[in-house]
Amino acid sequence: xxxxxxxxxxxxxxxxxxVSRWFTDTRRQRHQxxxxxxxxxxxxxxxxxxxxxxxxxxxxxLLGPNGAxxxxxxKILSTLLLPSEGxxxxxxxxxxxxxxQVRRRINMVSGGETVGYGILTVRETLWMFxxxxxxxxxPALKMIDEYLETFGLADNAHTRVxxxxxxxxxxxxxxxxxxxxxDVLFLDEPTLGLDVQTARIIRDFIRDWMRRRPGRxxxxxxxxxxxxxxxxxxxxxxxxxxxxACDTPDGLKRRVQSHSVFRIEAARLDxxxxxxxxxxxxxxxxxxxxxxxxxxxxxxxxxxxxxxxxLLADLRERGADIIHLSKxxxxxxxxxxxxxGRGLGEHSxx
Amino acid sequence: MLEELERNLRxxxxxxxxxxxxxxxxxxxxxxxxxxPLLSVGAYVFLYRALGAPERYIGYVLxxxxxxxxxxxxxxxxxxxFYWEKQSGQLEIFxxxxxxxxxxxxxxxxxxxxxxxxxxxxxxxLGSWLFGVQYRMEGIWAGLGIFLLTxxxxxxxxxxGASLFMMYGREAWHTANLLQEPIYLLSGFYFPVRALxxxxxxxxxxxxxxxxxxxxxxxxxxxxxxxxxxxxxEAALLAVSCAAYFVLAHAALRKLEDLAKRExxxxxxxx
Amino acid sequence: xxxxxxLRAFRLAAWLGWQMESNWTDPWLFAVYSIIKPVSSALILxxxxxxVTGGQTQGDLFxxxxxxxxxxxxxxxxxxxxxxxxxxxxxxxxxxKYMYLAAPSIYWYxxxxxxxxxxxxxxxxxxxxxxxxxxxxxxxxLGAVRWGYLAxxxxxxxxxxxxxxxxxxxIMVISARHGQGYAESFAGVLYLLCGVVFPLDVLPAPLQPxxxxxxxxxxIEGVRRALMGRGMSxxxxxxxxxxxxxxxxxxxxATLAVAVLFYAWMERIARDRGLIDQVTEH
Numbered sequence: 012x013x014x015x016x017x018x019x020x021x022x023x024x025x026x027x028x029x030v031s032r033w034f035t036d037t038r039r040q041r042h043q044x045x046x047x048x049x050x051x052x053x054x055x056x057x058x059x060x061x062x063x064x065x066x067x068x069x070x071x072x073l074l075g076p077n078g079a080x081x082x083x084x085x086k087i088l089s090t091l092l093l094p095s096e097g098x099x100x101x102x103x104x105x106x107x108x109x110x111x112q113v114r115r116r117i118n119m120v121s122g123g124e125t126v127g128y129g130i131l132t133v134r135e136t137l138w139m140f141x142x143x144x145x146x147x148x149x150p151a152l153k154m155i156d157e158y159l160e161t162f163g164l165a166d167n168a169h170t171r172v173x174x175x176x177x178x179x180x181x182x183x184x185x186x187x188x189x190x191x192x193x194d195v196l197f198l199d200e201p202t203l204g205l206d207v208q209t210a211r212i213i214r215d216f217i218r219d220w221m222r223r224r225p226g227r228x229x230x231x232x233x234x235x236x237x238x239x240x241x242x243x244x245x246x247x248x249x250x251x252x253x254x255x256a257c258d259t260p261d262g263l264k265r266r267v268q269s270h271s272v273f274r275i276e277a278a279r280l281d282x283x284x285x286x287x288x289x290x291x292x293x294x295x296x297x298x299x300x301x302x303x304x305x306x307x308x309x310x311x312x313x314x315x316x317x318x319x320x321x322l323l324a325d326l327r328e329r330g331a332d333i334i335h336l337s338k339x340x341x342x343x344x345x346x347x348x349x350x351x352g353r354g355l356g357e358h359s360x361x
Numbered sequence: 362m363l364e365e366l367e368r369n370l371r372x373x374x375x376x377x378x379x380x381x382x383x384x385x386x387x388x389x390x391x392x393x394x395x396x397x398p399l400l401s402v403g404a405y406v407f408l409y410r411a412l413g414a415p416e417r418y419i420g421y422v423l424x425x426x427x428x429x430x431x432x433x434x435x436x437x438x439x440x441x442x443f444y445w446e447k448q449s450g451q452l453e454i455f456x457x458x459x460x461x462x463x464x465x466x467x468x469x470x471x472x473x474x475x476x477x478x479x480x481x482x483x484x485x486x487l488g489s490w491l492f493g494v495q496y497r498m499e500g501i502w503a504g505l506g507i508f509l510l511t512x513x514x515x516x517x518x519x520x521x522g523a524s525l526f527m528m529y530g531r532e533a534w535h536t537a538n539l540l541q542e543p544i545y546l547l548s549g550f551y552f553p554v555r556a557l558x559x560x561x562x563x564x565x566x567x568x569x570x571x572x573x574x575x576x577x578x579x580x581x582x583x584x585x586x587x588x589x590x591x592x593x594x595e596a597a598l599l600a601v602s603c604a605a606y607f608v609l610a611h612a613a614l615r616k617l618e619d620l621a622k623r624e625x626x627x628x629x630x631x632x
Numbered sequence: 633x634x635x636x637x638x639l640r641a642f643r644l645a646a647w648l649g650w651q652m653e654s655n656w657t658d659p660w661l662f663a664v665y666s667i668i669k670p671v672s673s674a675l676i677l678x679x680x681x682x683x684v685t686g687g688q689t690q691g692d693l694f695x696x697x698x699x700x701x702x703x704x705x706x707x708x709x710x711x712x713x714x715x716x717x718x719x720x721x722x723x724x725x726x727x728x729k730y731m732y733l734a735a736p737s738i739y740w741y742x743x744x745x746x747x748x749x750x751x752x753x754x755x756x757x758x759x760x761x762x763x764x765x766x767x768x769x770x771x772x773x774l775g776a777v778r779w780g781y782l783a784x785x786x787x788x789x790x791x792x793x794x795x796x797x798x799x800x801x802x803i804m805v806i807s808a809r810h811g812q813g814y815a816e817s818f819a820g821v822l823y824l825l826c827g828v829v830f831p832l833d834v835l836p837a838p839l840q841p842x843x844x845x846x847x848x849x850x851x852i853e854g855v856r857r858a859l860m861g862r863g864m865s866x867x868x869x870x871x872x873x874x875x876x877x878x879x880x881x882x883x884x885x886a887t888l889a890v891a892v893l894f895y896a897w898m899e900r901i902a903r904d905r906g907l908i909d910q911v912t913e914h
Contacts (some may be wrong), residue, residue: 387807390810397818400820401820401823404820414684445723551676
């Protein structure tokens with residue numbers, strides 16, 4: 012899948028062409044016969060010929076499950092990792108040969124990180140990072156105080172970093188990412204592990220920042236569908252190192268709109284049956300068991316409404332109770348299922 | 362160009378600030394880093410006393426003890442600091458900023474030097490007072506000059522060491538751990554380095570402390586005729602090694618960062 | 633049941649300690665690594681001795697300081713090993729809080745983690761003594777060693793090392809990251825006060841009673857007597873072997889009791905101030 016639109020008018024904020032990244036695993040591996048002898052280096056592919064282009068001013072999302080290659084791509088884009096092959100330009104500069112130029116124009120915020128030295132206060136930590144971008148003290152501290160106010164951290168400006176809650180720490184980390192007013196901001200799961208309210212504050216800020224800073228670009232990785240749908244101008248779906256689809260949220264959803272999407276809630280379904288094309292007309296199906304309630308949420312993408320009937324009969328035959336059945340408007344979740352072949356939380360599927 | 366320089370100087374100051382502020386906020390080190398090292402060096406003083414060694418040897422030991430503060434700072438608070446920064450996720454944040462890695466390291470060194478200097482001064486001043494060490498006052502300025510050259514070269518060497526930590530994890534940590542005592546031995550922290558076989562002492566000259574200690578001892582202690590080389594020559598060699606280590610550090614940091622990025626080790630934790 | 637749980641924690645901690653200590657390289661390199669450090673440390677003393685005496689190593693003083701220095705490695709290594717666990721688990725691996733939750737006894741966990749250090753140090757001590765005997769005229773004959781006495785003294789000395797390790801670990805629990813060097817500094821003080829490399833009598837008079845209150849003074853003296861048939865400090869010459877053992881036993885147990893109470897006190901402070909999982913690096 013190539014995520015580069017035709018007819019580029021200006022220098023892209025992010026331009027990746029045929030980017031692959033593999034790691035060599037040299038650990039001793041257990042053979043099938045149980046022996047523990049060296050099996051030789053094994054190549055683990057994290058990114059497989061990824062191409063994408065993000066325009067200045069765009070809020071671009073990378074949506075994929077854990078291990079899809081999102082963070083690997085972000086590391087390459089932010090100059091922390093070299094691609095095994097392919098070329099990457101960020102803010103008009105090559106990330107391999109012109110890393111220094113790239114670094115002046117980017118910043119990155121990762122979710123779930125502990126950034127800063129525990130022994131410093133919030134304000135000191137942010138001041139320290141501002142110095143790495145060469146900001147003069149006065150303007151830097153003024154900007155820091157304004158951001159602390161915006162994020163509701165002003166009262167904690169003089170609190171040591173090791174005393175902050177997870178949400179506060181992430182807000183501080185987020186402010187750090189804005190200190191150099193980056194042309195391209197990489198957000199790697201920025202709301203990971205945050206409560207609803209803090210995640211909301213961060214999402215609102217991203218939108219507002221983009222509005223107030225025309226021409227700034229955000230590349231967001233997430234596995235929260237709603238976050239991607241709410242924020243992103245365009246979304247690339249990535250799985251197992253490959254970009255499988257790239258479009259606006261509406262454009263992606265249109266791919267499923269010619270199909271019928273059903274949500275089924277079933278009880279007493281001990282194990283999901285193997286699909287193996289046993290229900291004609293059903294293109295994708297995902298099973299999400301909820302052990303706490305004993306119920307299974309089933310999402311079905313079918314060619315037409317009638318295709319779901321044999322499935323329901325099959326489920327009843329297996330002793331399952333159908334608690335709820337509804338035909339729904341497709342969401343990004345359904346697009347993901349359609350494109351990838353399994354739900355975001357699943358490891359395998361139909 | 363000027364903008365680059367300013368940014369890097371700001372980075373040095375900011376990273377040093379962390380160390381200095383951190384040091385002041387947890388003062389437990391005063392006892393452990395000033396009083397105890399002095400007592401620890403005292404063991405060697407009493408050994409020399411028990412052996413009936415010449416009085417200047419007491420000064421040798423104190424000077425060596427003072428220099429351990431800098432050696433330990435280079436080894437544990439600069440070279441291996443990249444290992445800790447990598448683990449905490451800090452390294453990647455530093456590395457996406459547009460400053461030289463040498464500025465980050467210089468900041469760590471400058472900040473760490475505050476505590477090291479307190480330790481070194483504690484050992485030297487209190488020790489000299491307690492054990493009645495005599496100095497050649499006319500050699501003090503020359504000694505100070507050689508000391509500064511030694512530090513510059515030593516921190517250059519530390520930066521070379523730091524480059525290894527970008528690539529390696531525990532292997533580099535254990536290597537640093539391994540180097541601690543052998544360097545005490547080879548650089549003659551507690552005895553004149555000339556006591557070692559000549560070839561070994563000459564080889565140990567690649568460690569700046571070896572030449573620095575030997576030269577300082579010759580210029581500040583009366584009757585110190587047991588030097589390895591002429592102190593002027595040792596100072597010249599230190600100046601050369603200082604330049605060489607900084608060039609080497611620049612190249613090594615660049616090379617190993619590139620290699621670490623190629624192999625995906627720059628952001629690899631729990632190595 | 634409780635004892636079995638504690639022993640299991642000890643065994644697991646020992647296994648974990650060994651993994652951390654050794655699995656970064658291949659065995660032969662690890663063996664070389666384990667030997668270079670202690671031999672270098674011993675050679676510093678040898679050269680200091682040489683440079684003053686002009687190459688003589690036959691005297692009692694040399695033998696005494698060499699043996700003292702070799703066995704003192706246990707003190708430095710075990711104290712460092714046990715206290716470093718707190719720093720490493722807390723600030724590096726961020727697992728210290730989980731160990732508190734999971735281990736039936738933090739004391740047994742910390743002690744278990746030091747087992748690898750004990751094994752590696754034992755190898756180092758053997759190598760240093762062997763080196764001294766082969767190359768430095770150290771008067772050590774295996775046939776003349778009083779093995780029973782050595783075993784008893786060694787066991788009590790290790791107990792004292794564990795006690796001091798626990799004391800240092802207690803300090804680490806409330807210390808910032810720069811506390812990583814405290815164990816080494818403290819070991820240096822013990823090195824001075826316990827007459828490890830010179831007779832206790834050489835210490836200034838006010839410091840001698842302090843040295844006599846520390847178990848390592850008797851430990852090192854007992855080890856010298858077991859290995860070479862005589863001690864080094866004239867002031868301890870009047871104390872017979874049994875008395876050395878008895879004083880060592882009592883002082884080690886007393887130190888252990890103090891260490892356990894001290895650690896519990898530090899732990900309470902840490903819990904009160906929320907320091908158990910603090911990250912303080914700078």
